[in-house]
Amino acid sequence: MVFSMQRETWVPVALYAELVADDEVLPAFVTNLGEHGLALDSLAILGNRRSDRLQVRLELPGEPDPLWIAADVVRDDQGLLFNDISIRFVAMANAHWRSLRRWVRVRELVLQTRPLGIHAA
Numbered sequence: 001m002v003f004s005m006q007r008e009t010w011v012p013v014a015l016y017a018e019l020v021a022d023d024e025v026l027p028a029f030v031t032n033l034g035e036h037g038l039a040l041d042s043l044a045i046l047g048n049r050r051s052d053r054l055q056v057r058l059e060l061p062g063e064p065d066p067l068w069i070a071a072d073v074v075r076d077d078q079g080l081l082f083n084d085i086s087i088r089f090v091a092m093a094n095a096h097w098r099s100l101r102r103w104v105r106v107r108e109l110v111l112q113t114r115p116l117g118i119h120a121a
Contacts, residue, residue, distance in 0.1 A: 010034040011107045020055035028085075030058065035101050037074070037088040054087060060103045067096040 010032040017028045019042060028042040038056075052073040059066045075086040092100070 008034045008036055009108060010039065011104060011111060015058065018057040022050050033104060035104050037071070037086060039084070039086045042085055056087070060099065063099050063103060067092060067100060069096070
C-alpha cells in the first residue's frame with residue numbers, strides 16, 4: 001500500500017498503540033505502518049486536541065521493548081466515533097528506529113513472498 005507521505009510503502013498491520021495528546025492517554029488502532037509514519041483509527045475525542053504533536057507508544061510483536069515516538073498529525077479525517085489519522089514520525093531513539101525499520105522491512109518481505117490466496121489462520 002503506497003501513501004503520499006515521502007512515497008514510502010506502508011504495510012498493513014493490526015496493532016494497538018497509545019497516543020499522548022495534551023497530557024491525555026488515548027487508545028488507537030494502527031492499520032498501516034511504515035518507517036516514517038503510520039495510519040490509525042482513534043477515538044473522535046482526539047480531534048479536540050490543541051496541537052498536532054503527539055507522543056506514540058507502540059509495541060511491535062516480537063520486539064522486547066515498546067517504541068516511544070514523537071509524531072505530527074498530517075491527516076485527520078473526522079468521523080462521528082472514530083477519526084482516521086495519519087502521522088509522521090518526528091523523533092525517536094536510534095535503537096527504536098532500528099527496531100521499527102527492521103520490523104517493517106521483514107513484514108514487507110513476508111507479504112511480498114506470500115502466495116496469493118493463502119491467508120493466515
